[in-house]
Amino acid sequence: MKTLLPGSTLGILGGGQLGRYLALAARRMGYKTGVLDPAPRGPAAQVCDFHVRAPVEDEAAALELAKRSDVLTLEWELIPSPLLRAVSAKKPVFPDARVLEIIQDRLVQKEFLGKEGFPQARFKSAASAAELSAAVADIGYPSILKRRRAGYDGKGQSALGGEQDLPAALELVSAPCVLEEKIDFEREISVVLARDQKGNVEFFPIAHNEHKNGILRLSSAPAPISETRAREARDLAAAAAQALGHVGVMAIEMFVAKGGALLINEIAPRVHNSGHYTMGACAVSQFEQHLRAGLGLPLAETWLLSPVVMANLLGDLWTAGAPRWEPLLHNPRARLYLYGKDAPRPGRKMGHFLLLGGDVESLRTEADQILRRMGTPPGR
Ligand SMILES: Nc1ncnc2c1ncn2[C@@H]1O[C@H](COP(=O)(O)OP(=O)(O)O)[C@@H](O)[C@H]1O
Ligand SMILES: [Mg+2]
Structure with missing residues (x-):
């Protein structure tokens, strides 16, 4: 394991507040910082030494950040995993793409935790209207339907208290979801x-x-x-x-x-x-x-x-x-x-x-x- 000392450069994939405080912590300790973010002056770009201005899905831009960094990390778990793998072929990245692949998809995450024996709310895949009715029949009410990908701050979720909530749930399953029991x-x-x-x-x-x-x-x-x-x-x-x-x-x-x-x-x-x-x-x-x-x-x-x-x-x-x-x-x-x-x-x-x-x-x-x-x- 190589130790990276002050003077080395940390690249951050994603430029919001989490990236900002990662960069500030790195700076305080004498590391240089760069960020990949599309906004001209986002929270992290304001405090980094350099800024690669492009969306976090842009592989060429991520490789450019990697070229100028000694090690990379991320502030957002939804970085596409092929991009993360391409970057890790060039420079060390933490956490590993494997971790992200499990976490990025709520169903994969829950199945992983279930297989490992971790306690969690009962859940069922709901990738289509038909799967949703089967899931509702199994899990029952009250339950919560969640998009498998890209949810945060309660976005991409729909509460099911009873049949009256099914129309909203049907709209949400236009993208694959998971239905889980509501925990009191x-x-x-x-x-x-x-x-x-x-x-x-x-x-x-x-x-x-x-x-x-x-x-x-x-x-x-x-x-x-x-x-x-x-x-x-x-x-x-x-x-x-x-x-x-x-x-x-x-x-x-x-x-x-x-x-x-x-x-x-x-x-x-x-x-x-x-x-x-x-x-x-x-x-x-x-x-x-x-x-x-x-x-x-x-x-x-x-x-x-x-x-x-x-x-x-x-x-x-x-x-x-x-x-x-x-x-x-x-x-x-x-x-x-x-x-x-x-x-x-x-x-x-x-x-x-x-x-x-x-x-x-x-x-x-x-x-x-x-x-x-x-x-x-x-x-x-
Ligand atoms: N199964 C559940 N039972 C009860 N409350 C829930 C359940 N799932 C989510 N919530 C409520 O909604 C919040 C946001 O849901 P969460 O799954 O953490 O998604 P997000 O990615 O948006 O944080 C939770 O912190 C909790 O307050
Ligand atoms: Mg949460």
Whole structure:
């Protein structure tokens, strides 16, 4: 295994906020960075040494990035795998194309996890209208239909509470889907871990995730779960990373079902929104830890330095112009992270903030208050 030292160049496939913070972590440590992204000045391109301006599906452009890099990683798991294989023939890439091929397709991912014996919600392939009716007959209601490819932030999903929801579901199966049982969960958590090239694993403290309309709203740590449950979650997550042969950071989203059973929801083979709290509240951030794994450096300690809540700032806050910043910036325990995106849209992640100190319960209430006040026009 070759160790890449400061002065080497990291190439990043994909130029959003995850790429931005990977690049900033690399820069801080004295590495050079380049990014492949179609936008003229996206979140990552703003902070990289060089920018190959093309879509992440453009193989020639990806090879150009590879030519100018010593090692490559990605911020998005939907990079076409033939492109990733072509790039890995030239330069080391982490994670491996094999991992992506399993993760990219929800059905393949679920079948892989099932074969390996991991607990998850019951599911059935629904690649056509006929398969959908068979799947509904088997799984029943309530259930959730999800596109197999390219879903994120709850996009490409349709909830089925009963027959009245079948027309919407039929529209969704115009592309292959998977139908899964709806879990009546107590809470959602994620285990963010890093696995290095030798197979060593380090865990970040488990995060408690709260979604609204399928989009992560708040993430907090430490999660309010027992040590036994936390150990079980870490064991499942590490076994999944091991089974995949993953290198780098990986986020494993889980449901804690009523009664306490853990079920894997989905896996992201990369840095993740629910790990943003680590940048500011842990001894090492998920971004540096990801780089360490891929650069051949030992993984760092992940101590939680303070209880923390991360709140996403969605484009909805921009509908009447910029949000009110004072409630956030005048709070001495709040840290702002803005992604440098110039086109706010409802549901689009524009930034996030961390709130530190005290206990998680009061931090969640306080984060809610800040969000409310940021969206309230001045004078009200
Ligand atoms: N089977 C399920 N049961 C209950 N809630 C679910 C289920 N699948 C998804 N959800 C809810 O929708 C959110 C987004 O779904 P997810 O599968 O994680 O897709 P995405 O790729 O959009 O994150 C989850 O975090 C959870 O809140
Ligand atoms: Mg998810």
